[in-house]
Amino acid sequence: MGLLRDWNYIERAVQIPALSEVIREALIRALFVRDDRVLPKDLIADLNRVPPVTVKVKDDGEVRKLVRVLNGEESTLSLGLSAEDYHYFRTQLGVGRTREFGAVVRPRTLLTYDWIVPEQRGVQLDFGGYAGIEFADGAHRAIAQVGATWKQLYDDGAAKGHAVPFVPTVPLDFAIGDAMCGDAPFASYRGEFTSYVNALRTISPFGHRARLGFEEVANNGTAYDLLHATVPLAAEFFIPVAVALRLEAKPAARKTLTYAFDDGAKLAAALDKLSRTSQTPSWVHITEAVAAKILRPAVASGAFTAQVTVGGSASGLAAKEKAIDTAMAGFTSKNAELPNPFDVPADGYRKSAEAVARSLFVGEVRVPAKSFGDFAGKVRTFGDQTAAKAGVYGSLRHTGIVSAFPFFSAPKDRSKVYDLSKGVRAIASRIPGTTFTSRLAHLWEEEAHFMRRMAFLRSLKLTIDTAHVVQPLVSP
Amino acid sequence: MASLDYAYRRLVNTLGPERVARSEFERMVYSHDFASLPKVALLQWKLYPDFVALPQTTEEVAALVKLSDESLLQLTPRGGGTGWYGGSVPNRGGVLVDMRKMNRVVAFDPDGRTVTVEAGMTWKDLEDFVDAKGFALPIVPVNAIGSTVGGSINSGSSGFGAPRGGSLRDAIAVLQVVLPDGTLLKTASEADAGGHLANLTPLFFGAEGTLGIITEATLRIVPKPETSKAIAYAFPSLAAGARFLKEMVDVALVPYHATLASRDHFIFERALHPDSPDPADIALVAVQGSKDEVADQERTVDGLASKEAGAKLAPAVTDQLWRERYNNYSARRLSRGLVTSHNLVPVSRLPEAVETALEIRDKLKLNGAVQAFLVDSTTAALVPYVLMDDTRPSGGTALGFVKRMGDAAFKMDGHSMGLGLFLVFNLRKMHGRATSFISAVKVVFDPRKKINGGKTLEVWTKYPWPGLRAIPPPGMAVGLEIAAVLRRAKPTRDRFVRAYEHGKEE
Ligand SMILES: Cc1cc2nc3c(=O)[nH]c(=O)nc-3n(C[C@H](O)[C@H](O)[C@H](O)COP(=O)(O)OP(=O)(O)OC[C@H]3O[C@@H](n4cnc5c(N)ncnc54)[C@H](O)[C@@H]3O)c2cc1C
Numbered sequence: 001m002g003l004l005r006d007w008n009y010i011e012r013a014v015q016i017p018a019l020s021e022v023i024r025e026a027l028i029r030a031l032f033v034r035d036d037r038v039l040p041k042d043l044i045a046d047l048n049r050v051p052p053v054t055v056k057v058k059d060d061g062e063v064r065k066l067v068r069v070l071n072g073e074e075s076t077l078s079l080g081l082s083a084e085d086y087h088y089f090r091t092q093l094g095v096g097r098t099r100e101f102g103a104v105v106r107p108r109t110l111l112t113y114d115w116i117v118p119e120q121r122g123v124q125l126d127f128g129g130y131a132g133i134e135f136a137d138g139a140h141r142a143i144a145q146v147g148a149t150w151k152q153l154y155d156d157g158a159a160k161g162h163a164v165p166f167v168p169t170v171p172l173d174f175a176i177g178d179a180m181c182g183d184a185p186f187a188s189y190r191g192e193f194t195s196y197v198n199a200l201r202t203i204s205p206f207g208h209r210a211r212l213g214f215e216e217v218a219n220n221g222t223a224y225d226l227l228h229a230t231v232p233l234a235a236e237f238f239i240p241v242a243v244a245l246r247l248e249a250k251p252a253a254r255k256t257l258t259y260a261f262d263d264g265a266k267l268a269a270a271l272d273k274l275s276r277t278s279q280t281p282s283w284v285h286i287t288e289a290v291a292a293k294i295l296r297p298a299v300a301s302g303a304f305t306a307q308v309t310v311g312g313s314a315s316g317l318a319a320k321e322k323a324i325d326t327a328m329a330g331f332t333s334k335n336a337e338l339p340n341p342f343d344v345p346a347d348g349y350r351k352s353a354e355a356v357a358r359s360l361f362v363g364e365v366r367v368p369a370k371s372f373g374d375f376a377g378k379v380r381t382f383g384d385q386t387a388a389k390a391g392v393y394g395s396l397r398h399t400g401i402v403s404a405f406p407f408f409s410a411p412k413d414r415s416k417v418y419d420l421s422k423g424v425r426a427i428a429s430r431i432p433g434t435t436f437t438s439r440l441a442h443l444w445e446e447e448a449h450f451m452r453r454m455a456f457l458r459s460l461k462l463t464i465d466t467a468h469v470v471q472p473l474v475s476p
Numbered sequence: 477m478a479s480l481d482y483a484y485r486r487l488v489n490t491l492g493p494e495r496v497a498r499s500e501f502e503r504m505v506y507s508h509d510f511a512s513l514p515k516v517a518l519l520q521w522k523l524y525p526d527f528v529a530l531p532q533t534t535e536e537v538a539a540l541v542k543l544s545d546e547s548l549l550q551l552t553p554r555g556g557g558t559g560w561y562g563g564s565v566p567n568r569g570g571v572l573v574d575m576r577k578m579n580r581v582v583a584f585d586p587d588g589r590t591v592t593v594e595a596g597m598t599w600k601d602l603e604d605f606v607d608a609k610g611f612a613l614p615i616v617p618v619n620a621i622g623s624t625v626g627g628s629i630n631s632g633s634s635g636f637g638a639p640r641g642g643s644l645r646d647a648i649a650v651l652q653v654v655l656p657d658g659t660l661l662k663t664a665s666e667a668d669a670g671g672h673l674a675n676l677t678p679l680f681f682g683a684e685g686t687l688g689i690i691t692e693a694t695l696r697i698v699p700k701p702e703t704s705k706a707i708a709y710a711f712p713s714l715a716a717g718a719r720f721l722k723e724m725v726d727v728a729l730v731p732y733h734a735t736l737a738s739r740d741h742f743i744f745e746r747a748l749h750p751d752s753p754d755p756a757d758i759a760l761v762a763v764q765g766s767k768d769e770v771a772d773q774e775r776t777v778d779g780l781a782s783k784e785a786g787a788k789l790a791p792a793v794t795d796q797l798w799r800e801r802y803n804n805y806s807a808r809r810l811s812r813g814l815v816t817s818h819n820l821v822p823v824s825r826l827p828e829a830v831e832t833a834l835e836i837r838d839k840l841k842l843n844g845a846v847q848a849f850l851v852d853s854t855t856a857a858l859v860p861y862v863l864m865d866d867t868r869p870s871g872g873t874a875l876g877f878v879k880r881m882g883d884a885a886f887k888m889d890g891h892s893m894g895l896g897l898f899l900v901f902n903l904r905k906m907h908g909r910a911t912s913f914i915s916a917v918k919v920v921f922d923p924r925k926k927i928n929g930g931k932t933l934e935v936w937t938k939y940p941w942p943g944l945r946a947i948p949p950p951g952m953a954v955g956l957e958i959a960a961v962l963r964r965a966k967p968t969r970d971r972f973v974r975a976y977e978h979g980k981e982e
Contacts, residue, residue, distance in 0.1 A: 139824035140725065140853045163728065192671050195646055198854060202910075210909040214891055216822040217855040218643065221632035221682050221893030222906045223932050224917040228645060228678035232671065238913070248853045249728040278701040278765050280640065280730065311728060313776055319768030366668050368588075399696060400589055401668045433588060435665065437672035445673065449662040453674035456920060463916040 001104045002181070002236040002471045003439055004461055006116045007454055010443055012475035019476075028443050031116050033414045043476055047117060051104060051124040057147075058129055060203060060241045063103075066123060067239065068207040070103060070469045102472040105235045107182030108147065108175035111405070112361050112438060113417050117474060127177055130241065135160050140247040141198060141216060146177025146240055150186065151349050153245075154342065162247040163311065166193050167283050169395040170361065170405050171295070171341040173353040176243055181235035183439070185364060185405060189281050190398050194231045196246045202238035205465040215244035233457070236471050237464050251311030254282075257324060258338040259331040260302035264288075264373025266330035267304040271369035274308075274327040275400040279320065282309045283395060285341065286402065288376050290391030290409075294355050295341050302332055304376070306396075307340050359407035360388070362421040363438020371431045372402045378427045379406045386410075388420060480526055483547040487527055487571070490539045495577070497528040506572045509565055510558045510805075511898075512813025512864055514872030520947070521897070522938035523565055525552065525572035532577045534654065534691040540573060541689065542658040544926055547571075551927050553685040555596060555627025558619050560816050562897030563684040563928070564627070567936050573689060575626055581605055582692055588668070590649050592694040595626030600802065602695075611697040614641030618849075618859075620802045626690040631894060632682030634857055636733045636801065639850045640764065641698065645681040652692035653680065656922040661688070679917055684896055686928040687921045701764035704732060706798035707777055709786035710756035714738045714834065714846060716784040717759045718827040723780045724761070725823050725853055729773060732762040734850045735801075738834070741845035744807035744863075747973045753793045759786065760797050804847065810972045811843075811863035815874045817881035819858045821890035826856045829888055833860040836880045840960060841969035844877070857893075858885065863972050876960025879953065895932045901953035903933060 013019050013027055022030065022038060030038035034047060057063055068074040101122035108128060127147035133156055134143045140162050144153050153176060154164045166186040168174055178184035179193050180200075186193035199213030213219040213227040234240045261267040267286070274284065285307045292301035306328065310320045325334070341352065367375045376392050383390025388410035394402045406424055410416050421440045428436040435441075442454075458473070465472070487496045497503070507523040517523065526549060531537045544551050550570030557564050566572055575596035583592040586609065593602055599620035603613055617628040617635035628635075629651070633644055641647065650664040663680060665673040680687060711717040717736045724734055742755035759781070763773040778788065789797075808814040821829040826848060833846045837860065844862030851857050860881060864874035875898075882892030882902055891906050892899060904911050915933050918925070930936025935947045 136824070139822055187670075191642055191646060194671055195642060204909060204913075208909045210913065212907075212910050212913065214820075214889075214906075216824075216889040217820040217891065218634075218851055219632075219682075219891075220634055220643070220645075220820065220851075221818065222891060223895060223903065223914050224683050224687070225632070225645060225678035225681045226910075226913055226917060228681075229676060246852060246854045249726050251728040276699045278699065313727075313729075313772060316769055316772035316776070319766055319772055322768065323766040364670070364672070366670055397670075398698070399668060401670070403670060433667060435667040435669050435673070437669050442673065450665065450673060452661060453663070453676050456676060457674055459920045460916060463919055464913050 001115045001117070001119050003233060003442055004236045004458055005471055005473055006439065007443060008458055008473045009117045009476060016476060024446070025444060028440070029418055032418050032440070046120060049118065049120045051119045051122055054106070054124040054126055056126045056129055060209070063125065063203045063239055063241060064207045064209070067103060067203055067205065067469055070101065070122065071207065071467050073207065102469045103239060104471050105146070105177065105181045105239060107178040108149070109172050109178055109182065109184070111170055111172060111183045111185065112363050113414070115439070119471060120474070125239070127175070131175070135162065136216070139216065140249055142245050142247055143215060143242050144176045144245060145242045146175060146180070148176050150174045150176060150184070151346055155346060157247055158250060161250050163250045163282070165248050165282065166196055167285070167342050169285070169403055170356060170393050171349070171353055172357055173350050177240060180231060180240045183363065185403065187395055187397070187403060189283050189396060194228050197227065197231055197243060198246050199244040200227060200231070200234060200240050201242040201244070202234070202240050204238055205467040205469045210238065213244070237461055239470060251313070253314040253317050254309065254311040255317055255321065255336060256307055256309045256338070256340040256343070257321060258335040259306045259308070259328045260333045261304040261306070261330065262302050262332050264304060264376050267306060268370050268373035270328045270330050271306065271372060271396050271402065272400060273329070274324065275369055275396060275398055277323060277327050279323055279327065280398070281324070282311055284308050286372070286394035286396065288380070288392050290389060291393050291407070294359070294391070295352060299338065309340060359391070360410045360412050360417060360420065361405060361407045362417065362424050363405070363436065363441065365404045365406065365424065365428050365434060365436050367402050367404050367428070367431060367434045369396060369400050369402050371434065372404065375404060375427065375431055375434065378430070379424070382423050382427060383408055386420065386423065388416070483549060484527060486543055486546065487529055490543060491529055491531060491536060495530040495532070498526065502528055506554065506557070506574070507565060509560065509562060511560045511562070511815060512866045514866055514875070516872065520937050521567045522569040523567070524569060525566045526569040528572045528574055530574050530577045534652065534660065537573065537654045537689050537691050538658050538660065540571065541654050541656065541926070544571065550929055551689070553626070553689045553928065555624030556598060556622040558622040559627065559631055559894065559896065560818065561894040561899050563631070563894070563931060565897060567897055567930050568938050575624060575689070578691060584609060586611070589697050590694050591697055592692055593625055594692055595690040596624050598622065598624055599628065606697050607700070610700060612700045613637065614647045614696060614698045615644050617644070618802070618804065625693050625695070629681060629690060629693060630683050630685050634851045639734065639852060640730050640732050643852070645678055647696050648677050648681070649694040649696055651677055651680055651690050653688040653690050655688040656924065656926045684894070684928065684932045686918060686932050688927060703767045703770045704762060704764040705770050705774060706760060706762045706794050707774055708758055708760045708789040708794040708797050709781040710758050710789060711784055711786045714757040714830045715827045716786070717757045718830045718848065720759055720781055720784045720786060721848070721850055721856065722823050722826050723783070724777065725850065727776065727780065729776055731773070731850070732764045734759065734761045736830070736848045738830070738846040740843070741807070741847065744810060744845060744973060748806050748809060753789065753797060758789070758797070760794070760801070762798065805861065807845070807861070807863060811865050811970070812871070813864045813866045814861055815864050815877055816859060816861040817878045818893040819881060819885035819890055820851065820855050820893060821858045821885055821888050823850065823854060823856045825888045826858070829856070829858045832884045832888070833858060833881060836877065836884060837862060840877055840880070840963045841966060842874060842877060842963070843970055843972050858890070863970065865970060870962070870966055873959040873963035873966065876956050876963050879956035880960050897931050897935065898952065900932065900935050901949035903949065
């Protein structure tokens with residue numbers, strides 16, 4: 001259950017004589033959809049095996065102990081289970097068997113799809129109940145346990161005078177930890193989620209508490225920035241239990257400006273222009289008609305909507321609004337009252353997240369703002385051709401790139417996910433400067449430098465996790 | 477090991493005689509960086525390189541790296557040599573690779589908003605280039621004039637523009653690196669993949685030249701601001717100036733830059749440049765945005781400054797401060813040398829941090845000044861410096877200041893910056909149990925420790941014999957602590973500037 005694990009599995013699979021005849025992509029497809037016409041039955045059975053034991057984490061001490069048990073350093077007895085549970089645990093885990101088993105963190109909300117290779121024998125950690133958030137006094141930082149939801153962080157932060165700078169481009173009910181093992185698309189206008197991570201509290205593969213980075217300050221100048229190199233894959237290197245996040249002060253005034261566009265090309269030009277000004281909105285969220293209907297069913301919307309949230313002093317807001325209006329020229333209407341997807345009561349947010357989650361997502365496409373209209377148009381046409389009505393959520397970065405999440409109203413079976421992913425990859429490849437960055441796209445990619453980078457990451461994982469206990473790599 | 481003469485011939489065959497140096501004088505120039513080192517350091521390290529090589533292309537850098545397999549000579553990459561902790565200074569001689577001849581712009585992409593440059597280009601040259609094209613850099617390291625793109629990335633530097641433009645790490649789109657095995661690696665995807673597609677760039681941010689030699693960097697550029705304005709205030713105390721910086725963060729004002737320098741700094745400046753501003757604890761703030769926004773931000777900043785009794789300086793003085801923003805250490809000319817301590821501390825504790833720096837300076841009877849600037853919404857850089865006369869036996873004791881300041885930064889939930897050759901003992905303080913994870917990075921990229929070996933993670937000496945090969949890092953800490961104690965015991969303080977003493981009495 002992790003990108004490195006899947007990638008390693010594919011790398012090993014292509015070397016197996018019986019499978020080496022199958023071209024890489026066909027093999028990925030077969031493994032992804034569990035195709036029994038291509039793959040041996042026992043291999044599929046192996047892939048379909050899920051972790052037999054799930055531990056609901058209440059305290060990081062339990063994780064430490066568990067890691068030591070998996071390491072063989074402590075006996076299962078030390079887990080303090082009831083006799084019945086103890087017996088179950090030992091038989092399920094196969095303690096004493098030769099095969100490796102490890103611990104895997106289960107994300108709360110997965111935007112796209114499950115990994116190819118599940119943790120087959122080990123323990124799945126459910127951090128749903130490990131969800132505390134601590135805000136610093138007099139400073140703008142929070143320490144969120146990985147099970148805490150983004151929405152709780154956002155609301156509690158605001159109540160305490162902080163602004164949580166990043167929002168999920170696809171407004172699902174993510175936990176903060178999902179950004180380290182799932183595919184939670186947190187970002188702001190000015191930065192990716194990683195820019196706001198000061199430190200990670202982790203349990204090392206040897207069962208120790210180990211902190212990566214510095215909770216109160218940035219970690220510049222402290223040797224290799226392993227923290228920021230691994231945040232999106234952190235759960236494959238260590239077991240992250242809490243994240244120290246850099247927040248900002250809540251501005252005196254905030255406003256969400258909603259611009260409607262009847263044409264993708266006009267929206268794209270406006271987004272490009274906005275990103276070429278010195279404006280620094282908190283975030284810019286984009287929906288086309290299908291996405292807008294899901295998020296705001298009661299409101300009639302145009303072909304495209306861009307919501308821009310700005311903060312500042314009450315007097316400064318007017319100047320910002322004026323500058324943003326000028327950049328967004330080409331809109332058909334503007335509304336300063338429409339709520340944004342994030343500043344709504346928690347219940348409402350959760351309900352709307354449930355509606356959003358019904359769609360099938362294939363992952364992120366990074367597209368230059370000026371090509372966003374073209375991209376959205378191509379996605380819609382592709383959806384129409386494949387009888388899977390399509391839409392897009394997006395958010396603009398100050399770099400002039402839109403992080404776009406196309407989605408489809410289609411059943412979420414693995415074949416469909418695969419075929420739609422391929423279609424989106426084909427669209428991305430036809431638009432200059434555009435990249436599809438989904439997990440499947442990582443597995444398809446064969447560029448030489450990319451392959452070396454992945455191999456380095458794998459070596460790094462193996463050097464850090466010599467105990468082979470944090471999602472150990474497996475081969476077919 | 478091949479003979480040095482043979483190694484020299486091989487180097488000359490690769491680069492030509494004019495780009496390989498081995499004279500005593502040239503080697504001496506490269507035996508230190510910006511920091512002054514007491515002579516006693518030569519007992520421990522071979523600070524003089526055997527050769528200095530000046531490559532002009534990535535292929536030449538790769539050839540140098542491959543040559544070291546034959547010669548078994550250590551490679552030390554060097555940019556402007558403006559670092560403070562010996563990262564760009566050899567510890568066992570070997571080949572010093574001066575990157576400054578690789579200083580060209582390789583590509584400029586206004587559409588994708590990136591510029592690709594060779595690693596030896598200075599930030600000032602790059603800033604001028606980008607400016608002429610109608611763009612700006614999101615962040616410019618403080619020492620833009622002397623430091624190079626590759627050097628700053630390897631130092632994990634921060635600088636002008638950080639509160640608004642973000643970390644230098646995030647301003648890097650991709651790096652091209654010659655790895656210790658002589659092969660080339662692009663650290664990220666060419667397209668803007670937002671940190672996905674296996675982005676290894678962060679590993680090179682702060683690597684201190686120990687993972688490979690960066691030959692090219694593709695950096696993000698930003699549109700030039702419609703308007704920008706610098707504003708400066710004199711405060712009744714340094715702590716008041718620090719509170720002012722903190723309050724800016726607390727009201728969610730994001731300046732382009734906000735920096736603070738103590739009165740002593742301006743006394744030193746005055747001693748050298750009579751036209752420099754009247755000595756005071758001065759904060760310099762730059763704001764950017766549309767014309768209306770800039771005016772509004774200025775009003776907010778004025779309000780915050782007046783809460784701390786800050787007096788606004790005349791525009792001519794402010795302009796001068798802004799123009800001279802990259803010249804920070806002219807005080808070095810007052811003494812023989814300068815010792816700088818670079819730390820990151822929580823913004824919320826900046827007032828306490830600046831006072832602590834002054835206290836430590838006074839306890840150690842040193843002449844020095846304190847500088848600080850905002851890095852992001854949680855972090856401030858605290859950069860005090862002290863003057864040192866390394867011609868006197870007592871001069872080296874000033875190095876104790878760096879140790880004491882670093883310890884104070886850790887106590888305030890911050891950390892010192894940079895490890896290099898002298899501060900490796902801070903590694904474990906920084907990372908605790910995660911130190912082994914950090915060390916794993918070197919193991920993976922440079923298992924044979926060919927590039928800048930024996931630094932950052934461990935302290936090699938010049939001696940190859942077991943038992944003497946390396947100094948336990950805590951040993952270095954003890955040495956610097958002794959220096960601090962001796963410094964405290966010294967009955968008199970150094971007097972570099974009479975004007976300074978005079979100013980103190982006023
Ligand atoms: C006035 C002044 C102000 C400063 N302000 C700051 C500051 O605000 N923040 C800060 O962090 N530092 C600061 N410094 C310290 C120093 O200037 C910076 O760290 C600077 O960015 C280093 O750049 P350089 O080119 O001089 O690198 P060098 O000192 O030459 O090298 C620094 C390190 O990088 C390695 N290196 C250099 N080039 C390469 C390359 N191409 N490939 C691989 N490794 C390489 C070296 O081996 C060495 O370990 C300041 C220094 C001065 C003199």
